Amino acid sequence: REGQPDRFVVIGGGISGLSSAFYLLREAKTRRREAIVTLVDPSERIGGKINTLRKNGFVIEKGPDSFLSRKTPIIDLARDLGITHELVGTNPAAKKTYILHNGKLHPMPPGLVLGIPTEILPFVKSNLLSWGGKLQAGLDFFKPASKDTGDESLGDFLSRRLGPEVMERVAEPLLAGIYAGELRKLSLQATFPQFREAERKHGSLIRGMRANKRKAAAAPASTANLPAAVKDSVFMTFRGGLATMLDALNEALAGVERKLGVKAVAFRQNDPDTDGQDVPPYEVLLSTGEVLEADGIVITAPAFDAAELLEPHMNVDALKAIRYVSVANVVMAFDKEDFGVEFDGSGFVVPRSEGTTITACTWTSAKWLHSSPRNKVLLRCYVGRSGDEEVVDLPDDQLTAAVRRDIREVMGITAEPLFTEITRLHKSMPQYPVGHLQETAKLRTKLRSEMPGVWITGAAFDGVGLPDCIRQGKEAAVGVYKSLIG
Numbered sequence: 487r488e489g490q491p492d493r494f495v496v497i498g499g500g501i502s503g504l505s506s507a508f509y510l511l512r513e514a515k516t517r518r519r520e521a522i523v524t525l526v527d528p529s530e531r532i533g534g535k536i537n538t539l540r541k542n543g544f545v546i547e548k549g550p551d552s553f554l555s556r557k558t559p560i561i562d563l564a565r566d567l568g569i570t571h572e573l574v575g576t577n578p579a580a581k582k583t584y585i586l587h588n589g590k591l592h593p594m595p596p597g598l599v600l601g602i603p604t605e606i607l608p609f610v611k612s613n614l615l616s617w618g619g620k621l622q623a624g625l626d627f628f629k630p631a632s633k634d635t636g637d638e639s640l641g642d643f644l645s646r647r648l649g650p651e652v653m654e655r656v657a658e659p660l661l662a663g664i665y666a667g668e669l670r671k672l673s674l675q676a677t678f679p680q681f682r683e684a685e686r687k688h689g690s691l692i693r694g695m696r697a698n699k700r701k702a703a704a705a706p707a708s709t710a711n712l713p714a715a716v717k718d719s720v721f722m723t724f725r726g727g728l729a730t731m732l733d734a735l736n737e738a739l740a741g742v743e744r745k746l747g748v749k750a751v752a753f754r755q756n757d758p759d760t761d762g763q764d765v766p767p768y769e770v771l772l773s774t775g776e777v778l779e780a781d782g783i784v785i786t787a788p789a790f791d792a793a794e795l796l797e798p799h800m801n802v803d804a805l806k807a808i809r810y811v812s813v814a815n816v817v818m819a820f821d822k823e824d825f826g827v828e829f830d831g832s833g834f835v836v837p838r839s840e841g842t843t844i845t846a847c848t849w850t851s852a853k854w855l856h857s858s859p860r861n862k863v864l865l866r867c868y869v870g871r872s873g874d875e876e877v878v879d880l881p882d883d884q885l886t887a888a889v890r891r892d893i894r895e896v897m898g899i900t901a902e903p904l905f906t907e908i909t910r911l912h913k914s915m916p917q918y919p920v921g922h923l924q925e926t927a928k929l930r931t932k933l934r935s936e937m938p939g940v941w942i943t944g945a946a947f948d949g950v951g952l953p954d955c956i957r958q959g960k961e962a963a964v965g966v967y968k969s970l971i972g
C-alpha cells in the first residue's frame with residue numbers, strides 16, 4: 487500500500503512484544519516508512535513476566551530478577567533507551583554460591599560453568615560428589631564424541647558425558663533455575679547447544695567448556711564501555727529493578743497504541759483479490775469485538791495462547807508440545823538486627839533428592855545491594871519445578887510455613903519477617919522438548935510461506951532469557967518487514 491503507513495499488531499506486551507514494537511518502529515525509520523503499531527495484552531500492565539515491586543525502600547522482583555551481561559541484545563537495548571547509567575552488577579563480596587547436599591550447604595566448586603566443571607582441582611576436592619561420581623566425570627576426557635547429529639535430552643547428554651551424579655547433584659539444580667525443568671525432558675539443542683558443540687569439537691565436554699571460557703575471556707565484552715563497577719559482573723539489572731527498562735520502553739513507545747486488558751482472540755487472512763477492493767492483508771479480532779487491520783502481526787504470547795490463535799490456520803502440534811511449568815516465589819524482608827545470620831555469598835540451589843519445598847534461595851540483599859535498605863535483609867525462595875508443581879497452589883499460610891521450615895533447617899533462620907510477598911506464576915516456564923528447534927522451524931517456515939507478515943516469537947522459541955527475548959523481538963521486526971517489502 488504505497489504512500490500509506492504500515493500497520494502492525496503486536497500480540498503480547500511482555501519483553502518480546504515490547505522489543506518487537508520498539509524494533510518495528512526502528513526498522514520503519516531506517517526504511518523511511520511510517521508505521522502504526524498496536525500492542526495488545528490481556529493484562530492491565532505491560533511487562534509480562536517482568537514485575538518489579540518497589541516497597542518500603544526495597545526493590546522486589548516478582549518475576550525475572552537480572553540477566554546475563556555477556557548477552558549483548560539487552561545491553562544494546564539499554565543503550566538505545568539511554569539507561570545504561572542505571573545498570574548495576576552483583577555485589578563482588580557475595581560471589582560464593584552454595585548447593586544443598588545431605589541437608590548441609592556446600593560451596594559450589596570454583597570453575598563451574600553452567601554446571602560443567604572447568605577447573606579440576608576444586609572439583610576433585612569438593613565433597614559434593616562421591617569418588618565414583620568424580621571418576622565418572624573424569625571419563626569425559628576419554629570417551630569419544632557421539633557421531634549422532636540429532637537432538638537428545640540435556641539430561642541424557644550430561645549423564646553420558648559426566649555421569650548421572652554430576653547431572654543430578656550439580657547441573658540439574660543449577661540449570662533448573664532457568665527452566666524449572668527435568669533435564670531428561672529438555673532439548674539439548676534448544677537449551678545448551680554449546681555443550682554438544684564442545685563435545686564435537688574437543689572430544690570432551692570439559693575440555694570444550696574450558697576452551698570456550700578462554701575464548702570468552704579474550705573476546706571483547708559487550709559490557710566493555712560500561713562503568714567499571716558493573717562491567718565485570720556476570721549478572722546485571724537496573725538500580726530500580728527491571729521495571730526501569732519497562733518504564734523506558736513505555737516512554738520510547740509513546741506513539742504505540744496499547745490495548746491493555748484486551749485479548750487477541752483470532753485473526754483472519756484476507757484474499758488480496760477480493761473484488762479489487764483495498765482490503766487489509768490481515769484482521770485481528772479482539773476480545774472487545776474491535777477489529778484491527780494489519781499488514782503484519784507479531785505473536786509473542788506463550789505457546790499455548792499462540793496455539794489458540796494459529797490453530798484455525800495450521801497444524802500447531804509443535805506449539806502444543808511445549809509444556810509449561812508453574813513456579814512461585816516467596817520473598818521475605820527482615821530487620822537485620824533480628825536476623826542473626828550473616829551471608830557470605832549470594833544464595834544456594836537445591837537438588838531434587840534433598841526433598842525440601844524450596845528449589846533455591848537467593849540472599850537478595852547480599853547479592854544485590856540496591857535491593858534493600860542497609861539495615862534490612864531480603865530473601866527470595868523459589869518453589870515448584872517440573873514434577874513438583876502442586877506446591878505452587880498451597881494456601882499462602884501453608885506455603886510460607888513450608889518455606890520458613892526449610893530456611894530454618896538449612897540456615898537456622900528463625901526471625902519473624904517484616905512482610906512476605908508471594909508470587910505464583912502459573913504455566914510460566916516453557917520446556918523445550920527434544921526436537922524443538924526442528925519442529926518450530928517447520929511451523930515458522932509454513933507460516934512465512936502461507937501468511938507472509940505474520941511472525942511468531944518469544945520465550946517459547948529460541949531462548950527464555952531476557953536478552954534472548956529481546957533478540958527475538960528484533961529478529962521479528964526485521965523479518966516481518968523483509969517479508970512484506972523485501
Ligand code: FAD
Binds near residue numbers: 750
Ligand atoms: P511473557 O512475558 O509471558 O509475555 C507474553 C504476553 O502475552 C503476556 O503478557 C500475556 O498476557 C500476553 N498474551 C497471552 N495471550 C494473549 C492474547 N491472546 N492476546 C494478547 N496478548 C496475549 N530470564 C532472565 O533473563 N533472567 C531471570 O532472572 C529470569 N528469571 C525468571 C524467573 C521466573 C519466575 C520466570 C517465570 C521467568 C524468568 N526468566 C528470566 C525468563 C524471562 O522472564 C521470560 O522468558 C520472559 O520475560 C518472557 O517474555 P515474553 O515476552 O516472551 O513472554
